[in-house]
Amino acid sequence: MVVKSPLKRTVRILLVGDSGVGKTSLILSLVSEEFPENVPAKAEEITIPADVTPEQVPTNIVDYSAAEQSEAELNEQIKRASVVCIIYAVDDDESIDRITSHWMPLIRQNHPDTPCPVVLVGNKIDLVDYSTIDGIFEIMEEYSEIETCIECSAKTLKNISEMFYYAQKAVLHPTAPIYSVEKAD
Ligand code: GTP
Numbered sequence: 562m563v564v565k566s567p568l569k570r571t572v573r574i575l576l577v578g579d580s581g582v583g584k585t586s587l588i589l590s591l592v593s594e595e596f597p598e599n600v601p602a603k604a605e606e607i608t609i610p611a612d613v614t615p616e617q618v619p620t621n622i623v624d625y626s627a628a629e630q631s632e633a634e635l636n637e638q639i640k641r642a643s644v645v646c647i648i649y650a651v652d653d654d655e656s657i658d659r660i661t662s663h664w665m666p667l668i669r670q671n672h673p674d675t676p677c678p679v680v681l682v683g684n685k686i687d688l689v690d691y692s693t694i695d696g697i698f699e700i701m702e703e704y705s706e707i708e709t710c711i712e713c714s715a716k717t718l719k720n721i722s723e724m725f726y727y728a729q730k731a732v733l734h735p736t737a738p739i740y741s742v743e744k745a746d
């Protein structure tokens with residue numbers, strides 16, 4: 562008997578988050594393995610071939626820029642994403658508040674049927690000597706589609722490849738329940 566393995570799909574990782582949190586820097590740091598001093602408003606879409614990703618799945622990484630994109634374009638990108646990374650800056654409380662006041666509701670609106678996996682990413686950890694993770698765990702308890710969280714720094718490259726690996730894993734090996742008891746009638 563021949564066992565056929567299913568074709569591996571492409572993982573589409575979208576980075577969202579408030580202006581200035583470091584989305585573009587994170588993508589360019591991953592690709593060039595060094596911190597870019599000057600970043601464009603938006604990185605070009607990047608395709609990583611399957612054989613250089615830890616999960617062996619072709620992966621597209623997509624940046625978002627409020628300066629260059631309309632609300633409609635953002636909604637379209639959220640719909641197309643297989644996982645959304647919400648980036649916040651660990652030294653910017655407002656960017657943390659906006660995870661629940663803005664970004665999670667927007668992602669839910671654009672994925673009304675099947676929840677889209679989310680990874681919370683605290684960037685600029687090089688600037689502080691504390692962790693934001695306790696507060697982030699409270700947010701994770703509210704939203705079952707948040708698969709995981711990680712703190713990192715585009716500047717020192719700390720946890721950069723881990724962040725993109727977590728995003729891949731959130732799609733390929735999700736832990737969120739497919740069936741929610743809360744939603745059942
Ligand atoms: P928008 O394009 O406005 O949406 O911003 P963005 O989220 O893409 O942020 P961007 O990558 O443009 O970075 C904003 C600023 O933060 C730049 O001055 C970066 O150099 C700086 N920055 C990004 N990541 C880090 C980091 O890990 N540590 C420090 N110290 N600065 C960072």
